[in-house]
Amino acid sequence: MEEKLRTGVDYYPEHWDKSLWKSDVELMKEAGVNIVRMAEFAWSRLEPSEGEYSFGWLDEIISMFSDAGIEVFLCTPTSTPPQWLFEKYPEVIQAGSDGKRIPIGIRGHRCLNSPVYRSLSEKIITKLVERYRDNPSVIGYQIDNELEANHCYCSVCEEKYREWARQKFKSIEELNRAYGNNVWSGEFSSFSQFKLPYGLHQSWLNPSHTLDFHRFASDSTVDYVNFQLNIIKSIDKDALVTTNNWLCENMPCFYDLFEKLDFVSYDNYPPVKLPEDNETLYSHAFHLDLMRGIKRKNFWIMEQLSGITGGWAPMSQTVRPGMLKGYALQAVAHGADAVLHFRWRTAVSGAEMFWHGIIDHSNVPGRRFEEFKQLCSEIARYSGLAGSQVKNNIAILYSAESEYALKLQPQTEGMYYFGQLKSWHDAFTSIGTGVDIISEKEDISGYNIIIAPMMFITNKETMDNLYNAAASGAVVILTCRSGVKDSFNKCIMQPLPTVFAELAGVNISEYDPVGDRRLGLKITSSEWEGHFKEPGQQHLCTQWCDLVECKSAVPLAEYEEEFYKGVPAVTHNNYGSGNVYYIGTVLDRKSYVAFAKMAAQKSGIRYIENLPFGIEVTYRYQSCLEAENKECKTWQFVFNNTLSKQEVTINGKSINLEPFGMDISILK
């Protein structure tokens, strides 16, 4: 793959009369598009009936793009099987949690484990890749579209799930033990009794079982991706292969999903409506950092916000001037090497017709098209960015397993896993220090600060990494609801935070799930207090209150209310040459920000003292070693994620930013 920045669109030639193709390609070229993605929903056009293929139309449009110097990224069209396929092979239809096939007619309704479906997928993918492997304009393939960890309840999945469990546990006795099935006479006396957890959202099911089912569903999705990957690479080993990720109800484990793929790509739809107060968590950059962290390298945006969203729900308000361009550049600032806007022109039919593209139904290019054009030319101006990478000294650990386990068992009203991660991301972002979000199982030895929020489901690897990091001098931040569960989603019979107790130097004597209540919190650490803009103010905590007993740790804050008034809430422990913080509650925004400053100072990370709210500062670095012929540059991005003009001084330089404006500069 040529190392360059790509700007493009998602294009659906099969939706439009051929008479429009020429002017579309010309207008794209004029706008500065250098890549298009196509065909992820085009199975019915590529294979109108079983075994009858029709690639002529795709040849034609690819050739038009080729002539215009525009690269093509194709998709395997398996997301939406054609109607003849469902009619002929109803066994490929996904079953809902009642075990019944869901009605077809909507997309995404197929069983990824179905052997019939896999065989049919293989045929169309083979045809597709064989046809274009020698076409230099076709640079790669997106597998399927927005895959979820498919919770299918068909008989094929039941048998596979049983086999999966048999492989994992070897014997039914071991499974019973691992799941704690002795509760409520839930013990299986034979694997034949082991079924899918029908009625998943009934929270009376054993959480050990339901977490494993989700793991199985994630594994099935990963297996399906790798099945497609192998087909593609066996035909065209040099093709770039990815799949477009999104944040959905049942997320597969991202790290497994992309392990064998060439790079991560992401569908990026920041919320159009900005929150009205600064206390609301609004950190869309979080998702971009999460995506970059999956493979710890740059990524692509396969679908980027272009207009009003909606379609199956009432429409959102429209994107404000600057948003289309600004959010695309924000993605670049966080490591995107390609941004493809969804979609060129808004569909005039189908359920998604009010999910707006760059060009409206009218086919008259308007305000958003003009902005897109500016975006293309601006990105072209920064072509030197190609090959640069993002690298930070601060890491937040993400645990796919804890995320899902906490969804299965919400701990208290209003507390959710991503909220905790976002609070920390927001705090460090708001002081201008970049943050990586990486798998809990990654090597963290290079980081100065590691934040490991809500390590609910524990595993030895992560635990060892955190102990080692602290021992070697890192700042490690732990929070409440850590160490709660073993890997089977059973509670650990030790004083909390169990496996992390020695690291944090604390025991939790008990806890109070206060939900939406807000309680007074007194910061007793003058170091922390010193980092508030206005020291001496009252602070509040909420949702969860661990009553912390200091063993080797010392308190930094204590509760001001309830029967645990005076009990430590936040502590600091010296472990090896490192500093370990335990946050036993959920803080307010100001306290997180001051805490971030304290942690940054402690670990020698430079931060910006008075960055206005909503300004994001990020960096991409050109590696001197890798980029032999390039200069060794540092690119600075300053982004105004607000509806107002802002003036900000960074590194002594005063910068004026329009709403959603981005300033890109090369640091000396």
Next chain:
Amino acid sequence: MEEKLRTGVDYYPEHWDKSLWKSDVELMKEAGVNIVRMAEFAWSRLEPSEGEYSFGWLDEIISMFSDAGIEVFLCTPTSTPPQWLFEKYPEVIQAGSDGKRIPIGIRGHRCLNSPVYRSLSEKIITKLVERYRDNPSVIGYQIDNELEANHCYCSVCEEKYREWARQKFKSIEELNRAYGNNVWSGEFSSFSQFKLPYGLHQSWLNPSHTLDFHRFASDSTVDYVNFQLNIIKSIDKDALVTTNNWLCENMPCFYDLFEKLDFVSYDNYPPVKLPEDNETLYSHAFHLDLMRGIKRKNFWIMEQLSGITGGWAPMSQTVRPGMLKGYALQAVAHGADAVLHFRWRTAVSGAEMFWHGIIDHSNVPGRRFEEFKQLCSEIARYSGLAGSQVKNNIAILYSAESEYALKLQPQTEGMYYFGQLKSWHDAFTSIGTGVDIISEKEDISGYNIIIAPMMFITNKETMDNLYNAAASGAVVILTCRSGVKDSFNKCIMQPLPTVFAELAGVNISEYDPVGDRRLGLKITSSEWEGHFKEPGQQHLCTQWCDLVECKSAVPLAEYEEEFYKGVPAVTHNNYGSGNVYYIGTVLDRKSYVAFAKMAAQKSGIRYIENLPFGIEVTYRYQSCLEAENKECKTWQFVFNNTLSKQEVTINGKSINLEPFGMDISILK
């Protein structure tokens, strides 16, 4: 049918011990009842087992009414088939959107397309009409009861729907084209793949498909009505035949439904609780005008509010003194020639036992009975009204298709089709000008003002009518979300308002679905501004903001906020000798009222400047030509739809009105 005003009740002799019949009939006679409706739920009593008929009881009670000089309107009892029928012919039971028969035990659960059900219906209807065709007291028949556009998902309906589509589209290719099935590989390669849209409320279904399914459901209901009509008329060609209409979730097309029926009838249940502020849309008269507009002539009320509603939901508050009578007279004022109160006495059993009739469970006539008696005698006093008709110079166009299509795809939070129609109806009603609400396909050439709100689904006929009306000098009012779709519910690929662009003299460059937000609006037209009670106030708009580009039009108002500050929101265009207004947003009540005055003035319609809130003024006219022996009179109705006494001066006459009081007078 004798031309007279009718007042009556719905009576269920089958619910009551025979010992009560005599006193019931006597009390009705005493009250002044001259018509009763009976038998719509009596199938099990008329045919206790298949082929065994039992009409004696009905003969007896009809004869008692006959002796008392009370007319009888009978119903075909097909709404509630007996239990033996469901047991013997389970194939007649309606299927839900999961394709499974719904549990019986509640009413309305039969498939109108079922041949078995139709054959059984035919038998009982034939018996009924043959028995009473020569009985002069029985003047007509209500078909079934409160029919909906039945969304049945049984296999008979699926086959019929497939056939319906085959007739409409001829080929599957044409259907694919019409529906835009190229999106998401939704193309059918054979009609066998064309199914009912199971899981209708899943908004991921293709809206072209779901709109057509509703059209099919509406057609099926209309077909069933005409099937019954033909049976009745073939036996008793002079019988009056209607069906009782109501506003429900899935409304059939009213115009089709009543096309072959003798007159419209309606079940009239105004909300018992009046809104607490004047900004809340409260225009029950809207429904009455909608009903009158179906056949553009007078109509009947088959069920009229008589007491506390409720039964399957917690009860409403009780009807306030004056409401029972006032709302019945309000119906007359809007064109009702008969008002039958539901029901004589409240049921003591069944799910509906807390839906109160005129007389309570106690069987002691009380406050509401006394008011009903007054009503009867008052209507008797105005017998001269018989034959008079309502006729207005202002029409609101109603589109059944747009209504349903907008239900399928809500455009933005808080915006709904009927709300738009009601806003306009409310505005003109509040200045004392009557409004007709008619089908979008009606001949509108006689109207001075035509309001065509949200013409979402377009058709050539309506379009031509509106262009012609404007060309000939009418005021035409168009709004946002017009011209969006073709008749297949696909978006039109032209600048909005597409087919109406020339008429309005505008293009919409883009739009902002602002939902519940309220934005400042500046009225720049001094003519419009001059019609506000207090000029110079701030105005607000909400829900939707079209950014209007004036072509031949001139702006009347502009937005005061957002990136489109200063952009026109409301415009005026001269088209032919007419005036066309385009309202690109949703206004506040005051602005609609001032606009109504401006439009009335422009088209030379007299209106009342300072009508107090809640006072409704309407007219019925005795046609001098038709009513040969009658004088040519104009009846004026002044109704106080508020909880307070009101004094009002109309045409120089001062009128004092009690809460819900009605003043009826003959104009010189």
Next chain:
Amino acid sequence: MEEKLRTGVDYYPEHWDKSLWKSDVELMKEAGVNIVRMAEFAWSRLEPSEGEYSFGWLDEIISMFSDAGIEVFLCTPTSTPPQWLFEKYPEVIQAGSDGKRIPIGIRGHRCLNSPVYRSLSEKIITKLVERYRDNPSVIGYQIDNELEANHCYCSVCEEKYREWARQKFKSIEELNRAYGNNVWSGEFSSFSQFKLPYGLHQSWLNPSHTLDFHRFASDSTVDYVNFQLNIIKSIDKDALVTTNNWLCENMPCFYDLFEKLDFVSYDNYPPVKLPEDNETLYSHAFHLDLMRGIKRKNFWIMEQLSGITGGWAPMSQTVRPGMLKGYALQAVAHGADAVLHFRWRTAVSGAEMFWHGIIDHSNVPGRRFEEFKQLCSEIARYSGLAGSQVKNNIAILYSAESEYALKLQPQTEGMYYFGQLKSWHDAFTSIGTGVDIISEKEDISGYNIIIAPMMFITNKETMDNLYNAAASGAVVILTCRSGVKDSFNKCIMQPLPTVFAELAGVNISEYDPVGDRRLGLKITSSEWEGHFKEPGQQHLCTQWCDLVECKSAVPLAEYEEEFYKGVPAVTHNNYGSGNVYYIGTVLDRKSYVAFAKMAAQKSGIRYIENLPFGIEVTYRYQSCLEAENKECKTWQFVFNNTLSKQEVTINGKSINLEPFGMDISILK
């Protein structure tokens, strides 16, 4: 059974590694436990496969408890059949209201009417009781666990329900008449058409039918309990037998359920979060009095609140200091002779793992364990309480049928049956007078005050009792929504309150269901007014307004608003030598309290004038006759159910109470 106070825990040896048993038993002994409940979920451990029994482990732990001097209460383990049983006999699985078997995996999913299930139940129960009948440590059995009136829709239940109806009504004609099936052609022409009310929550079903179905479900549960009882008693006639009651969605008739059982037991989980204002109904004591009233004697708590609740929902906040002990003592104060805490140690697996026991997951005894220990020693200190009983002069009548019928047909927004009972219970509790809550069919001749709220479903027995009580001098309090229905859940065709009209001396001319509105109420009785702390204040009523016509009664309060301003709302009638009050509306808390004082004064019951909010005063009496060797004592309990310290003077003695503190003393 030895007459003594018992304190204990629910213990699940099958959940824990054997290595923990010894220390658990020792710690229980140290804490002062003298009873444990075991085995209600242990079927899979007692019968690991069909016919293969494994009692060794239970022998072992029972023997350990025996050695420690701790009694054992065993449970029949039928609540959670093992997985092999569901696999082998799928016909025992409960069917949902769609007629389909519900997915297994959660507890409680079996059909109590299934002959197969009963046969399997009989075998395990027989084995269990035969094994331990001669073990003196095992003193009794709990049948199943938290039984509901199981609404099962399987074919066995359908046939049984049909048979139940056939027995009740003899002929289908009689059933039609009783249900009023003439409405909506609902008549059955044969019992074969009589089905279960599938889709129960569809409120369009005939309420006569749905109430009978609930009666059938209740009868089925009672029958299942008696089936188990007979098995147990046939083997061990001296065993104590009970079942643990709870308040659930579909409650069986408590009086039937416990009729043949030795005593009532109850699972007692007071809400952890106290309401923030004093107007919120918070009367957990209500439930305790309801339980005591079932058999009109002392009862057991089988499960008592021990910590944070939650598990399938987000967790509650934790129990405040004093709550664990205080709520246990509150139960004793209301007649509990045994309190077993649920559970010894929190489960580490299964869906209930966050429903906290006395000891947390950590297995480190903490704050709550210390409080439990104090509780045990405190109860030991009051061992003299054994044999004492609660007896009051005031009774509230509870009607299981009215409760369920009002759930089927909510009368108005915000009004529910238990709310009415609680208002009265709260009023009398807040003036320090104890209240019994007993079946509407109990002998009430000994009571000075009888409150019969919302006697919605009537029966002759209750009616006669109330007339007789009033005639003999009692105070009888009746409310709106009394006399509405006959026993078939049909409305009675008489002026309300129908059968109670003579007793109350009033007729209700009409009613207004005002829902959440609050209307002014003027108290016209100076006697009542005199009991307010601050006379002359404005009062409010809500939800329902009966327009009362006084026949022999006189008004005590009248409405101040609406068209019924001045109409009586509350009345007093002299009936025989008694006083009958009719409360035609829902009062505010202050009015209920003042009313309670007036009624107490009228009937010569001593009450406490200025008891602070949240202080509960109750008494247990040692009967001099029964307790031959005991002194004839009166025990006084003063409980502080608030979060604040309180000082209170009772009978001249000043008492200081910590939050949730209890003062127990013997009155001279």
